[in-house]
Amino acid sequence: MADRTLDELRDLMVASGGVDEEVDLSDDILDTTFTDLSYDSLAVLELAGRIEREWDVVVPDEAAADFQTPRMVLDYVNERAGVN
Amino acid sequence: MSRRAVVTGLGVVAPTGIGLEDHWAATLRGRSVLGPLTRFDASRYPVRLAGQVPDFVTKERVPSRVIPQTDHWTHLALAATDLALDDADARPADLPEYEMAVMTASSSGGVEFGQREIERLWRDGPRHVGAYQSIAWFYAATTGQISIRHGMRGPCGVVVAEQAGGLDAIGQARRVLDEGATFVVSGGTDAPFSPYGLTCQISNGRLSESTDPKAAYRPFDGDAAGYVPGEGGAIVIVEDADAAARRGVSRVYGEIAGYAATFDPPPGSDRPPTLRRAIERALDDAGVPPADVDVVFADAAGVPELDRREAEAIGAVFGDHGVPVTAPKSMTGRMYAGSGPLDLVDALLSIRDGVIPPTVGVRRIPADYGIDLVRDLPRRVPVRTALLLARGYGGFNAALVVRAVPDAVAAADGTTVPR
Numbered sequence: 001m002a003d004r005t006l007d008e009l010r011d012l013m014v015a016s017g018g019v020d021e022e023v024d025l026s027d028d029i030l031d032t033t034f035t036d037l038s039y040d041s042l043a044v045l046e047l048a049g050r051i052e053r054e055w056d057v058v059v060p061d062e063a064a065a066d067f068q069t070p071r072m073v074l075d076y077v078n079e080r081a082g083v084n
Numbered sequence: 085m086s087r088r089a090v091v092t093g094l095g096v097v098a099p100t101g102i103g104l105e106d107h108w109a110a111t112l113r114g115r116s117v118l119g120p121l122t123r124f125d126a127s128r129y130p131v132r133l134a135g136q137v138p139d140f141v142t143k144e145r146v147p148s149r150v151i152p153q154t155d156h157w158t159h160l161a162l163a164a165t166d167l168a169l170d171d172a173d174a175r176p177a178d179l180p181e182y183e184m185a186v187m188t189a190s191s192s193g194g195v196e197f198g199q200r201e202i203e204r205l206w207r208d209g210p211r212h213v214g215a216y217q218s219i220a221w222f223y224a225a226t227t228g229q230i231s232i233r234h235g236m237r238g239p240c241g242v243v244v245a246e247q248a249g250g251l252d253a254i255g256q257a258r259r260v261l262d263e264g265a266t267f268v269v270s271g272g273t274d275a276p277f278s279p280y281g282l283t284c285q286i287s288n289g290r291l292s293e294s295t296d297p298k299a300a301y302r303p304f305d306g307d308a309a310g311y312v313p314g315e316g317g318a319i320v321i322v323e324d325a326d327a328a329a330r331r332g333v334s335r336v337y338g339e340i341a342g343y344a345a346t347f348d349p350p351p352g353s354d355r356p357p358t359l360r361r362a363i364e365r366a367l368d369d370a371g372v373p374p375a376d377v378d379v380v381f382a383d384a385a386g387v388p389e390l391d392r393r394e395a396e397a398i399g400a401v402f403g404d405h406g407v408p409v410t411a412p413k414s415m416t417g418r419m420y421a422g423s424g425p426l427d428l429v430d431a432l433l434s435i436r437d438g439v440i441p442p443t444v445g446v447r448r449i450p451a452d453y454g455i456d457l458v459r460d461l462p463r464r465v466p467v468r469t470a471l472l473l474a475r476g477y478g479g480f481n482a483a484l485v486v487r488a489v490p491d492a493v494a495a496a497d498g499t500t501v502p503r
Contacts, residue, residue: 016214018149038149046215053212 003078004055006030009070016050017043030071041065047073057081089258089340090489092333093172093321094429095164097273099135099314099416103167107426108433112462114442116415118297118312123196123277130293131286133300134277135314135417147233153216154229155194157275157315160422161226162233164319165269169234172321173333174267176234183327184236185265186227187256188319189249189272191420191476194221195281202280230269238265243272243421246476247383248345250317250424251484255343257322266327271425273317285313288477290387301418302445303384303411304391304457311386314413317422318429325489337432341469342370342485350479359383359481360397363471366483367401370469374402377485378467379440379458381427383475384411386418394473395453408465410458412441424474428486431470435488438466 010025019025020038029037034044048064051057057077067073096103099117100110110117120126121134137160142151145163154162169176176184201217219225224242231240239260243252250272257270276285285291292310294300301312322340323333344365346358367374380402383394398409412430413423434440440463449457469487476482 016152018147018152020149021147042153042215042219049211049213049215 004074004081006070006074009074012050012054013039013047016046031069033068051077087261088325089261089322090325090328091320091337091340091428091432092323092328092335093168093174094337094432095166095168095171095319096426096429097137097140097160097164097167098316098318098419098422098426099137102137102140102163104171104429107429111412111415111430111441112439114444114460114462116297116444118300118415118417121277123315124279126282129282129286131282131291131313132295133292133297133312135312135316135419137316150229150233153220154225155197155220155275157190157192157194157273158220158226158229160273160275160316161188161319162229164271164273164317165230165234168269168319168321174321176236179267181235181237183238183264183266184234185238185257185260185268186231186236186240187243187253187260187268187270188227188230189243189245189253189421189424190223190226191244191246191249191274192276192281192284193223194225195276196278197221199278199280226273236269239263245480245482246478247418247420247423248474248476248480248482249421251343251472251474251482252345254320254322254340254425254428254484255345255482258340258343261322261324266324268322269319270322271317271319271428272421273319274420274422275315276313276420277315290385290477292386298445301386301414302447303382303386303414303443304395304449304453304455305446306388306448306450308386308388308391312417314417314419315422316416317419318425320425320428336489338435338486339489340484341372341487342366342368344369344483346481348479348481357393359394359473359475360400362481362483363397363401363473366471366485370485370487372469372485372487374406377402377407377469377471378465379431379434379470380407380409381431381470381472382409382411383473384413384443385475390475392453395455399454404454405456407456408440408458408463409455410440411443414443414445424472424482424484427472428484431472431486434467434470435486439464440467
């Protein structure tokens, strides 16, 4: 299965947590921290839930708690895609 | 020494309209805005009518980031807060963050959000319940979201006392002014329409099952057959009078002069209900004799036994036909946490414009109720002091006294009453 892309992650972020007025998700946000994107820990947890349901990759709460940036999410997902 | 609590901003999101003047014009028109409950498919429920906020477009009034995290009831309150802040000409960013407080009321909590997530739980399993369920449903969510959005870090809380809670929240707002707060966002909204939300209400046995919007909710009528539920409410800005003056506010609607809450004895007790005591204590707290009260905004349960009890309490304090009584909620339905704050808005506008809004739908009041109900048409009369009453299912009673501050009383020859 092809790797998940930042664009796909952006769609999921918009669907799960909306977009802050001050944030432009279309920027290069791969290494921008979720804090800077106005995504608090609960928003990341919600994102992890969406990934489980829509991408079929299990993300335990402890793994979600370690996500700092979109790149870390994509790395986690793409390493495990097809493994589950 | 207690600080003086004044109201400097009003934000309305109600079945009568969004925004102060639309709401007030609709209220003085004296026509019920009750209609079929459409927020969900209620065709298989015994309660079919509701008061619903018309034309509320969430994405135009609530930041997109907040919408998926919060329930409709919080959306209504966030929108009302923006209107109230604007009306008070207040910019939270310019005010001391630890002196800004948030005290709201809630009764149903996030039942629409919760309905959706519980359906997912049963249909798809626990992994399908969204993380935001944890913060969206619970009663303090609205207070919390207002606090976060506007950087208000002073005392924050929520009162849950069914219909009485909206007045209790205003009472709490006044109280925190003695604890260092100078600026309080208060009031409340409710959005009680989802299958489980409505089912919870039906269980109290007091909802009207009528399908005729004109006859469904007629408080103090001998044929009253329950009440119609409504959504929405009002958010108000309560400030310390001195701090408001320092801030340079140009308009003060009135003063929160007195407040009291009581709790009824349990069913079957030989002790009397305590609404009368709440009235007396609130008047005492305000230092206002009954003869100085110009209007009573009644709880108006729409259940004969409860209407009679309220009429008796009012009569015991004010005498037979001793004070004008009104219940504009007969037009909107009972909005639970939202009703007391909307009554507060109406009371303050009565003071401003010298006109009491009417109660609608009432045909015949039992003579022994002894109340002077303002019916069908607004009554022009100078208003300086108003008493507001609210009762919450389970025994809650709240009474609030508001009065004019100098220069806030309109002559009764105002021209703002539409015909």
